[in-house]
Amino acid sequence: MPRTLRADAARNRDRLLAAARELFAEQGVDAPLEEVARRAGVSIGTLYNHFPNRGALLDQVLPERLAELDVLAAAALVDADPWHGFTAFLDGMFAMQARDRAVNEAVTRNPVGAVGVAAECGRAGGVVESIVARARGAGVLRADFGPADLATLIWAMSTVITMSAGDDAVWRRHLGFVLDGLRVR
Amino acid sequence: MPRTLRADAARNRDRLLAAARELFAEQGVDAPLEEVARRAGVSIGTLYNHFPNRGALLDQVLPERLAELDVLAAAALVDADPWHGFTAFLDGMFAMQARDRAVNEAVTRNPVGAVGVAAECGRAGGVVESIVARARGAGVLRADFGPADLATLIWAMSTVITMSAGDDAVWRRHLGFVLDGLRVR
DNA sequence: TAGCAACTTGAGGTCCCCCTCAGGTTCGCG
DNA sequence: CGCGAACCTGAGGGGGACCTCAAGTTGCTA
Structure with missing residues (x-):
């Protein structure tokens, strides 16, 4: 096991990650790995050289995106208006789920607040609880809205996002209805 | 093509339908047909003798369940309290989706009000619009809640129902939040 | 620039599910 | 009964995706 990657190997690794980011975003975490290799212009064997399994690839790709949630969460916590902070965080998170299907699936299968696909996810979990x-x-x-209810909301929104197929107005409208039910007047 | 089924053939057909009802309810519309045949105590060839493809099987099994929605919808329409009629219909429909995963998937992929997996579904559609x-x-x-919003709600609930895995309290709680947002005070 | 370690390749084994069809079995009529 | 039509069977071909590994190629170092 060499300390540093050979030049061509490093290049292939980068291409594989780029292809994976793209394809996972489009098709979700179950996208065919052979298609990832194809898009990277590399053989399937090379893919497995660099990443022993699908999980290894996801471990590289997902945290990049999930880290963006940290930024959102941090902003929400210092928002002057706690309600706006809460809703802006949700809107931002769902917008990202709409952009990246892999994120949508990851966040759904493993709701924020639980042990995550990645450690980053868990770290964000605490912040999210604070926002709530x-x-x-x-x-x-x-007053009776807890972290479990947030997880449920994420389940609910994930399918709406998937089914509305790129039309953000659809899920935003639904989210609006739900938030009306969650807000205290 | 005989006018009437031979006795053993009729028996096998019934067993296949029973097995399909069971398995589709448990695993959804994509359950392996070989498993259906296995549960029916029949070979895979026999299954294909009776039902040329998965769709033919679903066309027999789903309408049975979807017809139950008609009963719910009819009751909702004559409920003295329009709001209670509306919520009772939703509760009943989602409870059925919780009981039968195939129904959950069918209703989701093909929201009530659009052309249905079966004609029955379409018929119910009109009634549902009346309830709304x-x-x-x-x-x-x-006042701004339309049929499309109902379809979105069904999308939302379907995943919540699937993920809450038999615990009706979870989806009922979430539905309660949403209905709070939909109700006019 | 020679030579070896590092890397790449893609055919092919495995698995799971689809569906078919030639050959054997059973029903039920006459 | 006995015979023909109706029915059943399950091995097997097809496809998609997973992953492996022996053989060939390439980068890098000395």
Whole structure:
């Protein structure tokens, strides 16, 4: 096992990651690995040289995206308006799920707050709980809304996002209805 | 092509339908047909003798269940309280989706109101629109809620139902939140 | 620039599901 | 009964995706 990658190997690795990012975003985490190799212009054997299984590939690709959630979550926590912070976080997260089907599936199968596909996911979990708690504490979010309810909301939205096939207006409209039910007047 | 089925053939057909009902309910519309044959105690060839493809099997099994929706819908329309009629219909439909995964998938892929897996589904569609219109007309359902929004709600609930794996309390709780957002106070 | 380790290749084994059809079995009529 | 039509069987061909590995190629170092 060499300390550093040979030049061609490094290039192939990068291409594979780029192809994986693309295809997973389009088709989800179950996209055929042979298609990833094809798009990378590399043989299937090379793919398995670099990544022993699909999980290894996802472990490289998903955290990149999930880290973006951290930014969203941090912004939500310091939002002057706790309700706006809460809704802006949700909107941002769902928008990302709409952009990247792999993220949509990952977040759904493994709701924020539980142990994650990646450690990053778990770290975000704590922050997310704080966002919910802050909105609840400010009296703008119904008092009985807990982390489990957020997970359920994510389940609900994931299919709406998938089925509305690129039309963000559809899931935003539905989210609006739900938030009306969650808000305290 | 005989006018009437031979006794053993009729028996096998019944067994196949029973097995299909069971397995589709458990595993959804993509359940392996070889497993259906196995449960029916019949060879895979016999299954294809009776039903040329998966669709033919579903066409026999799904309408049975979807017809139950008609009963629900009819009851909703004559409910003294339009809001209760609306919510009771939804609760009943989602409860059925929770009981039968094939129904869950069928209703989701092909939302009530559009052309259906079966003609029965289409017939129910009109009634469902009436239920929505009645609740809206009575001023208890928000005025901007249309049939498309119902389809979206069905998408949303289908995953919640699947993920909550038999615990009806989970999806009922979420539905409660959403209905709070849909109701006019 | 020679030579070896590092890397790539793609045919092919495995698995799971689809569906078919030639040959054997059973029903039920006459 | 006995015979023909109706029916059943399950091995097997086809396809898609997974993953492996022996043989060939290429980058890099000395």
